[in-house]
Amino acid sequence: MFDTTKMNAADALLEAQKIAFAPIVFQCARLLRDWGIFELLQNNKNGLSLEDISKKLDISMYIVQILCESGFSMGALKLNDDIYTITKIGYFLQNDEMTRVNMDYNHDVNYKGIFYLDEALKTRKPTGLHKTFSKDEDTIYPILTKLPKEAKDSWFNFDHFYSDAAFVDLIKIMSKKGIKNLLEPGGNTGKWSIALTKASPETKITILDHQGQIDIAMNNAKANDVEQKVKGIAIDLLDHSIPFPKDYDGVWMSQFLDCFPPKDIIELLIRSRDSLTEDGRVYIVEPFWDKQSHEIGSYCLINTSPYFTALANGTSKMYRASEMEKFVHEAGLEVEEEINGLGFGHTLMICKKSNNIL
Numbered sequence: 309m310f311d312t313t314k315m316n317a318a319d320a321l322l323e324a325q326k327i328a329f330a331p332i333v334f335q336c337a338r339l340l341r342d343w344g345i346f347e348l349l350q351n352n353k354n355g356l357s358l359e360d361i362s363k364k365l366d367i368s369m370y371i372v373q374i375l376c377e378s379g380f381s382m383g384a385l386k387l388n389d390d391i392y393t394i395t396k397i398g399y400f401l402q403n404d405e406m407t408r409v410n411m412d413y414n415h416d417v418n419y420k421g422i423f424y425l426d427e428a429l430k431t432r433k434p435t436g437l438h439k440t441f442s443k444d445e446d447t448i449y450p451i452l453t454k455l456p457k458e459a460k461d462s463w464f465n466f467d468h469f470y471s472d473a474a475f476v477d478l479i480k481i482m483s484k485k486g487i488k489n490l491l492e493p494g495g496n497t498g499k500w501s502i503a504l505t506k507a508s509p510e511t512k513i514t515i516l517d518h519q520g521q522i523d524i525a526m527n528n529a530k531a532n533d534v535e536q537k538v539k540g541i542a543i544d545l546l547d548h549s550i551p552f553p554k555d556y557d558g559v560w561m562s563q564f565l566d567c568f569p570p571k572d573i574i575e576l577l578i579r580s581r582d583s584l585t586e587d588g589r590v591y592i593v594e595p596f597w598d599k600q601s602h603e604i605g606s607y608c609l610i611n612t613s614p615y616f617t618a619l620a621n622g623t624s625k626m627y628r629a630s631e632m633e634k635f636v637h638e639a640g641l642e643v644e645e646e647i648n649g650l651g652f653g654h655t656l657m658i659c660k661k662s663n664n665i666l
């Protein structure tokens with residue numbers, strides 16, 4: 309993370325104000341993007357006055373002034389002689405896909421619920437979920453497909469943006485392994501199952517997930533002509549008394565184990581181990597915050613953890629690779645190979661059965 313030791317007091321105080329005003333700056337940046345001001349300034353390289361912006365977008369001078377002045381303070385806009393131009397920060401807020409996906413997810417899924425982080429942390433219950441989306445659920449996962457449209461779209465866009473990028477690299481690795489039967493807990497909308505069964509004709513995949521996700525996955529498999537190779541089983545994976553189906557030569561868990569606290573991760577890994585053939589492997593795909601090549605990745609991942617507390621389940625987080633290695637070990641598995649830097653910074657941990665069962 310960025311080195312604050314050489315920062316003078318005034319700079320540090322300014323950074324502290326950026327944090328203190330972060331929710332307000334966030335909303336202004338979002339509206340500068342969504343109400344077309346960034347785009348307009350991007351298309352007018354010589355810049356525009358407040359009056360020009362107001363006229364061209366047909367929005368009031370008051371709105372333009374509030375938003376542009378905040379944009380200037382956050383470094384997204386430059387102001388010279390009453391003329392606003394867009395900066396590199398504004399450019400990324402407008403055009404960078406990762407920034408867009410993160411912003412939508414934080415607005416549509418997290419913004420209201422994160423207000424209750426204190427209660428969620430203390431009770432280890434997703435208080436933000438209960439106050440904003442559903443009073444009755446223990447986790448967000450059974451109701452993912454029933455969330456309000458914006459929240460649902462932004463949740464899936466966020467999830468898929470990161471896993472899709474990793475899947476491009478992972479398909480090249482996994483399609484060479486000749487896997488016949490792969491079990492995929494947390495297979496979600498079937499993106500991985502469809503991609504791998506297309507790339508690797510000998511592979512069949514069984515997805516385990518909640519009913520809503522299984523329904524979407526099976527529809528997607530059908531639309532992609534792989535319904536003969538992709539099977540879906542609706543299950544609550546937190547019920548550890550239900551064993552996984554047996555005789556799989558691989559268990560694939562992508563962006564899945566971070567949905568659980570350590571004790572459940574270990575139980576899920578034990579159930580995965582028990583479903584393997586003798587020389588089968590457990591494949592864990594996760595973006596670990598200590599394995600990122602740039603602090604951008606660590607920053608996003610570390611600050612995704614409070615979503616898990618307030619909105620998702622009250623108990624899980626984004627982990628470090630060393631934590632996951634410990635869980636793997638405790639489940640009677642050992643890491644055979646670790647491949648880092650996939651997509652935007654995912655790691656593939658390939659685990660085999662260990663002889664040292666704890």
Ligand SMILES: C[S@@+](CC[C@H](N)C(=O)[O-])C[C@H]1O[C@@H](n2cnc3c(N)ncnc32)[C@H](O)[C@@H]1O
Pocket residue numbers: 449450452467468471472493494495496497516517518521543544545546561562563564567
């Ligand atoms: C973060 S998504 C990962 C999706 C996908 N594997 C990927 O890489 O993009 C986690 C998935 O695990 C499923 N899941 C989480 N908890 C579950 C539970 N208790 N029972 C069944 N499925 C669960 C969710 O429904 C969701 O589809």
